[in-house]
Amino acid sequence: MTALFALATSLLWGLADFGGGLLTRRTPALTVVVVSQAIAATVLGAIVVATGGWSEAGPQLWFAVAAGAVGPVALLCFYKALALGPMGVVSPLGTVGVAVPVGVGLFLGERPGLVQVAGIAVAVLGVVLAGGPQLRGAPVQRQAILLTLVAAFGFGTVFALIAEASSTLTGLFLALFVQRVVNVLAGGLALYASVRRGGTALPDGTFPWRSLPALAFVGLADVAANGSYVVAAQHGPVTVAAVLASLYPVVTALAARGFLRERLQAVQAAGAGLALVGTLLLATG
Secondary structure, eight states: HHHHHHHHHHHHHHHHHHHHHHHHTOOOOOHHHHHHHHHHHHHHHHHHHHGGGGGGSSTTHHHHHHHHHHHHHHHHHHHHHHHHHHHHHHHHHHHHGGGGHHHHHHHOOOOOOOOHHHHHHHHHHHHHHGGGGGGTTTTTHHHHHHHHHHHHHHHHHHHHHHHTSSSSSHHHHHHHHHHHHHHHHHHHHHHHHHTTTOOOOGGSSSSOOOGHHHHHHHHHHHHHHHHHHHHHHHHHOOOHHHHHHTTTTHHHHHHHHHOOOOOOHHHHHHHHHHHHHHHHHHHHH
16 A cells, blocks of 8 residues: 555656646746646645535644745746756756755754765765756756755755644645645745736736646646655555655656657766665665
């Protein structure tokens, strides 16, 4: 049960990342975030009503509100990084956000074991190598790496916060709903501010109706991934669930290779692989 749901998490997160990055190449990243999360919020709202999730409301929901405020920033940075590409480098680097829970543990007095220390070192080395020679004289590539690291920190923060927002399955639905509502509000305000400054909200001034199914898939896949991960963690060792769920960059990289024919330089592929290995070490430590 744990392996099945954790692998489903990897598949869903990986495909959601690929879809979000692909959509951002044609549609402004803020629009992708707002629309996809609005669709997810609508579906989650219906689930909360159907399951009676409102009965789980309490002070813990403030963690979901905080996660909702951080989430759009992380998603925006990540989608922009994926749009700059290559996805095979950006997606694995995004997994180093798992270091955030480790940092929280250190702050609370915990001390990492040798495996976790090794994971941190390997992940940092992977970040350095993943940029490869393209970092020299290539501001776009530097921007992609920076955006990815900001996104990774944001994702790690969101995961740490949302884990404190509920203790039951129905409570999780409510927490995810609140998080998505705040996502939409925060992202909507940012989109409005961007338009006021002369930015573009819609490609060619019209809503991309043909992209609506893809936008829905991105938002719903992200929500489903969160749910499947919780189920995996509740039915078996969290370590196993975390390791298998953290394989989602492989799905994104394979999708990018299969659909976009991306080819990575050897040093970039090595760096991306090290970042993924470091993440696995952190998760298992």
